[in-house]
Amino acid sequence: MKTHFALVTGASSGIGLEFAKQLAGRGYNLLIVSNVPQINDAAEEIKKGLGDKRVSGLEVIPLVMDLSQQSSARELYDYTHAQAIEIEVLVNNAGVYHDRDILDDSEAFTSLILNLHMYTPAMLCYLFGQDMKTRRHGYILNVCSVTSKIVAQRLGTYASTKSFLSAFTRSLHIELHEYGVHVTDVSPGAVDTGLFSIPQWVTKAGKALGIIASPQMLVRRALRALFWGCSKTTIPTVFWQVLCFIILLIPTCVLRWIRKFGWF
Secondary structure, eight states: OEEEEEEEOSSSSSHHHHHHHHHTTOOEEEEEESSHHHHHHHHHHHHHHHHTSSSTOOOOOEEOOOOTSSTHHHHHHHHHHHTTEEEEEEEEOOOOOOOOHHHGGGGHHHHHHIIIIIIHHHHHHHHHHHHHHTOOEEEEEOOOOOOGGGOTTOOOOHHHHHHHHHHHHHHHHHHGGGOOOOEEEEOOEESSSSSSOHHHHHHHHHHHHTTTOOOHHHHHHHHHHHHHHHHHHESSHHHHHHHHHHHHHHSSHHHHHHTTTTTT
């Protein structure tokens, strides 16, 4: 088997691409997956970034695959076995940010986000987790969200699916710890990936105040938590933890009034 492979989903850009870069920097061969052909460009970018370093001989394998299908987890797992690729690190990062009322979504999109945020990552954990448990070694990192702990309008589907993934990750962490398999939930707040349409000065101010994280910082801390065996880490930390705590204290009736009068 080819050893020391890290599998990163949603790795064509943003956080996923940064995970791939930093794992390569740690000496891991890569299998990077996305539903867009830009994953091939990402593979070339990673290879160029390695340059003439000691890790320049590492493999970077791009794979175009739609992970929103319920068959995709098994297909991806079977692909790794057919290619004799042994996954030591699994990073479930693929997802879509969503800000809309639940019933305003199409049936197709609702199915997509449920599969992408819950079914596929859970099944990848199940399939690759079996191998890691047998080897008594491995690492699984699930990218969740600070919204998994709060109730907010227009985030119903997004936050709820991330809530499932967060709870699933904690349970799996407890279950696999004794077998030498580390399972970690990283729950980012706002991250400077260009996903949000906000002025550059706001982004700079948010980063200076520790409210917005850079992808580099987020991934560095997430991987440190993973390899240290932590069950969970929230990035950035203090601001988002305090904000989520405050939101949890708001009664449902108040949230209804906020929605009724369009205050948020």
